[in-house]
Amino acid sequence: TQLLEQSPQFLSIQEGENLTVYCNSSSVFSSLQWYRQEPGEGPVLLVTVVTGGEVKKLKRLTFQFGDARKDSSLHITAAQPGDTGLYLCAGTSGGGADGLTFGKGTHLIIQP
């Protein structure tokens, strides 16, 4: 069974600060995805990374896939209250037909 460990589990910071959340595994994934989930809604895809060492930017969010494709990080610059939510990483191996393996998520609160 492939496992994804996310850290920290909870993070509360002030508006304007920077933060990084991590997603680690002992298994290799063919791709890794980051989702953001708000209360009462389903997860919404932020980004997919597929190549070891890949870095993708989405405005103030920077995503990196580890060289060995076993880990990933999400860095937020100058966090804003609108960034508050549950951030989930999820990995797939092979063709992804059997769904994603999800981490337990990082609950992020940005205080104004």
Add this chain to the structure above:
Amino acid sequence: NAGVTQTPKFRILKIGQSMTLQCAQDMNHNYMYWYRQDPGMGLKLIYYSVGAGITDKGEVPNGYNVSRSTTEDFPLRLELAAPSQTSVYFCASSYGGNTIYFGEGSWLTVV
């Protein structure tokens, strides 16, 4: 833009009752999934389907059944509901197993 539609949004069941969670997608996706999300536990895959007429068990299939008679629909059946099935259920779909799109969730309480 309907995407993935789940019904009902909320439901309370008594122990031993049965019900079906409906899921429909209008994106012509071949893959469909059912996940459950429990507090602090992430999302766990219950069942998935790679196309009409084909279904497979995920990580936590016990107590559930699914069918995929059409590309669009993927209902999840709970037989003999138990308190352990109190959870939030998400249906999702994808084309070829890549980007997965989730519905808005169904909150189920078994009392």
